[in-house]
Amino acid sequence: MVGALSGALSALVITLAAAVAWFQLREAQIDREARDRPFVVIDFRPEPTSVINLRISNIGKTVARDVRFVVDPPFVTKQGNQRDIMKLGVFQTGIRSLAPGRVIDLHGRGTNVALCLCCCSPAG
Numbered sequence: 001m002v003g004a005l006s007g008a009l010s011a012l013v014i015t016l017a018a019a020v021a022w023f024q025l026r027e028a029q030i031d032r033e034a035r036d037r038p039f040v041v042i043d044f045r046p047e048p049t050s051v052i053n054l055r056i057s058n059i060g061k062t063v064a065r066d067v068r069f070v071v072d073p074p075f076v077t078k079q080g081n082q083r084d085i086m087k088l089g090v091f092q093t094g095i096r097s098l099a100p101g102r103v104i105d106l107h108g109r110g111t112n113v114a115l116c117l118c119c120c121s122p123a124g
Contacts, residue, residue, distance in 0.1 A: 035061065036060075036061045036062055037060050037061070037062055038058050038060035038061075038062050038063060038064030038065075038098070038100070039058065039059050039060035039064075040056065040057070040058050040059075040060070040064050040067050040098060041056070041057055041059060042054060042055070042056050042069070043055040043056075043057070045105075051107075053105060053106060053107050054085075054105070054106040055103060055104070055105050055106070056090060056095070056098070056103070056104040056106070057098075057101075057102065057103040057104070058098040058099065058100055058101065058102050059100075059101075060100060061100055062100060063097055063098065063099050063100065064095070064097065064098040065096070065097050066094060066095075066096065066097075067094050067095040067096075067097075067098055068094040069090065069091050069094065071086065071091065074086045088106065090104065090106070
């Protein structure tokens, strides 16, 4: 009787330990996948001349592929003589690939983009 009880208890402990080990391995895999993925950001970089440059960068650990941007509501400019920033290639067709640490700078003056970017709510 004691032998059967200790055998059942041992089986329960081993099953419990296996379940905990599986859970820890799964959590480690999820954590690794979260850390080892691309992470693309768009930064606004204002200059003293009121030009706002855009910087697109991959701060993740792997290559970002087929990057597309959805900007809602779209960026607008208050300068009538400037190109519509939403018609730039990166916003129209996206970026085919962006390596880790790679940076794409969109300068206001060089590309005649926009001097005053606004991101307004739909209400106004």
